[in-house]
Amino acid sequence: MSDHVLPAPAAPGTGAPESVRRRTVLAWSLWDWGSASFNAVVTTFVFSVYITSAPFGPEEQVSRELGIALLVAGIVVALFAPVIGRLTDQAGRRKTWLAINTGIVVAATLLMVFVAPDEQFLIFGLVLLAIGNVAFEFASVSYNAMLGQIATNRNVGKISGIGWGMGYLGGIVLLALILVGFIFPEVGWFGVTSDGAWNVRIAMLLAAVWFAVFAIPVFFAVPEIPAAAHPEHTGRWFLRAYADVFRSIAGLWRDARQTLHFLIASAVFRDGLAGVFTFGGVIAARSFGFDNTTVILFAIAANVVAGLATIVVGFFEDHLGAKRVMVSSIVLMVICAMLVFALHDAGTWVFWVFGLMLCIFVGPVQSASRSFLARLIPAGREGEIFGLYATTGRAVSFLAPAGFTIAIAIGGETIFGIIGIGAVLLIGLLLLLPVRTTR
Structure with a gap:
């Protein structure tokens, strides 16, 4: 048994001119810029x-059905993400499936009109939201896997941070355009009002x-990966892909x-x-009296500072090390969370x-996590491992909501929820500390 990580991928694109790589990185990161419309707006x-x-029904009922829809979407992602990633790796169809899943997200968002x-229309809306979530996660597997095609071990942190x-x-x-143009004014751009929502x-x-x-730019700037020498036979792809995924997990346990x-x-x-942004608004409203x-x-403001910090820290990550960025950032997050709790009466x-x-x-933690993993993946298995990355994330997606709820139940006030979120971050930190970066 070896405790060493998987061998690092070969540094792709090292022979390309710097200007070409810049254009490729910009095109790749524009997908992130555009895809945020689904995360932020939808x-x-x-x-x-x-x-x-209110128009869709009683608050408890619609909130419960929203939770069910997102739970089903999460289960689908957890079950299929590593399989989809593995098959796209083998077939040399990473860009193709990124295009297909991006198209599904765009179509689902468009149909929300x-x-x-x-x-x-409640069920129709929830189905579209669930489909969009599943397709978005599948697209993200292919998109994250592309990081190994456009970056080297020397600059993967910077490029991940930019994206x-x-x-x-x-x-x-x-979001600012939508709020200023349509949501806040009584009569918005093009005469649009809130009548009929x-x-x-x-x-x-x-x-x-x-x-x-x-x-669009990523599909022209980033080349498609080559197919594996012996791709899976399509007749039994489903069961064989799952069998291979389980063998991969066993192989990671044994060799990496x-x-x-x-x-x-x-x-x-x-x-x-995720819990920071999911429950941050609730804490702001309930514990600090913020209106809508x-x-x-x-x-x-939170997203702006997070975005700028991610880009800035990304430029230093390749020198500092991704693990050091993750550890120091999580420690500072826990400290800030405790200060919010301790000083909330001020x-x-x-x-x-x-x-x-x-x-x-x-x-910076999210970006460093992606680049850290990208450094560990051997060439040709990016989709598979990033599929497992999505699956493991979905498998424990109950932790932050559970920590938030249990802390409030113990403390009796919403502000205690931030302790629950801090506890999840602290557990993740303790699990991260023993992970070695030795290749």
Whole structure:
């Protein structure tokens, strides 16, 4: 048994001129910029809020059905992501499946225009949201796997940081346009009003077009990977792919246990990172008295600082080391979370200062986690391992909600929820510390 990680991939593209690599990196990162329309507008701030509003039914009922829809989507991703990743690696169809899944996300977002504010459209809207989530996760597997095609071990941290930071900033630019143009004013651009919820529905059209346009460059700039010498036989691809995935996991346990340990550790702390944005608005509203407008303004500020910090830290990550970035960032996040809790009676400035400081470190951890894993994957297995990365993340996606809920149940106030989120981050940190970076 070896405790060493998988051998690093060969450094691709080292012979390409620097200017060509810059254009390729820009094209690749524009997919992140565009895809943030789905994360920011559809799943976080606009459509998910709209689909749980009063016209669709009682709050408890629609919230429960939203949770069920996203749970089903999560199960589908957990079951199929590593298989999809492995098959695209073998068939040499990484870019093809990125295009297919991107198209499905765009189509699902576009069809949300037809979700009128009426109970009869609830299931239709939730189905579109679930389909979009599944396709987005599958697309992300192919997209993340491309990192090995455009970066070397010397610059993978910087490139990952640029992409992730562009995602934050792109989503906020689009969200700001939608809020200013359609959501906030009584009569928005082109005369759109809230009658029939057209301000929200037109926002979905804009989000779909935004993603479609900015996703295009990656398909021209990044070449397709070659097919494996002996690809899977299509007649029994499903069962054989699953058998191979289980053999891969066994192989990681036997020959590259550090990689498997990292997949587990990153799944835990990534769920804690998700909890920061998922429950941050709830804590701001319930514990610090933020109204809806102030929550949105804080969310915009949080995403801007996270995006800028991700890009800046990415330029230093290749020198500092991805693990050092992850460890120091998580430690600082836990400290900031505890300061928010300890000083919450001092006023709203506490959340503005330490809440934003906490958000500064979210993006760098996410980006460093992706680049750390990219350094461990042998060439030709990127889709498979990033599929496992998605699966492990989904497998523990209950941790942050559970920690948040249990902490509130023990403490009796919403502010205690931040301790639960901090605990998940701390557990992820403790799991990460023993992971060695020795090749």
